[in-house]
Amino acid sequence: MIPKALDAAALAGPVEEVARGLLGVLLVRDDGSGRRVVRIVETEAYGGPEDRASHARAGRTGRAGIMFGSAGLAYVYLVYGMHHCLNVVCGREGEGAAVLIRAAEPIEGLERMRAARWTGSSSDRDDRLCAGPARLCRALDVDRALDGLDLLHDGRLHLAIDSPLPGAAPARGRVVTGPRVGVAYAGPEWALRPWRFGLAGHAGLSRPFAATV
């Protein structure tokens, strides 16, 4: 496989469209001791200050300030004092939107991923090594040290497609949508918005989507 850098155009436009478009896209991690590649299978869209579920609601100062930067920057934060989550800043500069990468399918460097996950719980199947936003970060050794890096150009961590044809859409199946996970605090108007996207029936999803209508 020869990953090809993702075009910046893929991150322009409405955040929910970007979130949908990132499904099937590759995430390439290289910390100098071996390459790890995964394919994104689940995402969530988070808007700017108006989105009560988004970290951007606190404004451009603070931990989420990076969300107001240019498209392609990484926003990595710590939740529950122990887990990291990876976001891709998107839209126009100053907009404050980003897409949370919730789950991915391991493609290359599985041994490194297994080693990076501390539990090593035998019940964990390989296809679920990155089945969750924090599991993904753990498997790829993503933490706050990578906050703010350019995911379109940085060699340590970048987005890519594996299509041999320039501009061709990344391979992917049917897309399912649903409410974002764990954002009830934002109130029904925002919590119920179907801004969670996933590849239908994929084994690497973080959790099931409600049955499609």
Add this chain to the structure above:
DNA sequence: ACGAAGATTCACT
């Protein structure tokens, strides 16, 4: 300055 809650995961009942 203080306290509550969190874009989660894992182990255990």
Add this chain to the structure above:
DNA sequence: GTGAATCTTCGTC
């Protein structure tokens, strides 16, 4: 299904 782990950030006093 329930609860603990663990610490940064934000809202409020």
